[in-house]
Amino acid sequence: DAKTTQPTSMDCAEGRAANLPCNHSTISGNEYVYWYRQIHSQGPQYIIHGLKNNETNEMASLIITEDRKSSTLILPHATLRDTAVYYCIVTDYGGATNKLIFGTGTLLAVQP
Amino acid sequence: ETGVTQSPTHLIKTRGQQVTLRCSSQSGHNTVSWYQQALGQGPQFIFQYYREEENGRGNFPPRFSGLQFPNYSSELNVNALELDDSALYLCASSHQTSGSYEQYFGPGTRLTVT
Numbered sequence: 001d002a003k004t005t006q007p008t009s010m011d012c013a014e015g016r017a018a019n020l021p022c023n024h025s026t027i028s029g030n031e032y033v034y035w036y037r038q039i040h041s042q043g044p045q046y047i048i049h050g051l052k053n054n055e056t057n058e059m060a061s062l063i064i065t066e067d068r069k070s071s072t073l074i075l076p077h078a079t080l081r082d083t084a085v086y087y088c089i090v091t092d093y094g095g096a097t098n099k100l101i102f103g104t105g106t107l108l109a110v111q112p
Numbered sequence: 113e114t115g116v117t118q119s120p121t122h123l124i125k126t127r128g129q130q131v132t133l134r135c136s137s138q139s140g141h142n143t144v145s146w147y148q149q150a151l152g153q154g155p156q157f158i159f160q161y162y163r164e165e166e167n168g169r170g171n172f173p174p175r176f177s178g179l180q181f182p183n184y185s186s187e188l189n190v191n192a193l194e195l196d197d198s199a200l201y202l203c204a205s206s207h208q209t210s211g212s213y214e215q216y217f218g219p220g221t222r223l224t225v226t
Contacts, residue, residue: 002154044202100213102156104153
């Protein structure tokens with residue numbers, strides 16, 4: 001079972017920041033937080049991941065709380081092409097099988 | 113750099129038949145994972161192949177089997193198809209390094225079982 005809880009859906013205005021929350025209250029010390037997204041009729045796409053510190057790349061920023069029980073994915077300037085299902089995944093570090101356990105994710109609808 | 117490709121794009125089969133789905137991994141990647149995604153659900157892990165051997169399996173029956181070839185491409189075989197096997201089948205490639213869960217997905221094969 002997925003170790004994360006996410007809202008089912010969210011709306012965001014085009015050009016504004018989209019903040020997608022994720023709860024992972026049972027996360028353990030060696031587990032990372034990964035974010036993927038899936039645009040309709042495509043395969044999932046890796047976005048970003050983190051362990052303790054906040055992370056930023058060309059796509060998004062990841063803010064992890066100090067107790068690591070929750071995190072927020074931030075898309076700084078959402079566009080219509082960011083409309084997708086966003087998955088927050090918690091997974092073991094260094095496991096023999098790097099399988100991803102997906103939940104049902106958050107459907108982000110970016111409105112014009 | 114060539115991305116992950118899957119074939120065929122769509123497939124219709126009859127209950128009880130067998131099906132083979134194919135995946136070509138991204139250049140430089142040595143690991144292939146397969147996922148099943150039912151409508152409205154997140155992808156579910158089927159199994160993973162590394163160096164031509166199964167390297168982990170999800171909660172799927174033995175009629176789901178796979179292969180990985182020396183060039184790291186892979187096949188997913190499903191025998192005795194059931195109606196519930198209708199889904200999008202996703203292949204993902206990665207490079208097996210400790211702690212990395214960054215996987216690159218193909219566009220998927222949509223399987224319909226009637």
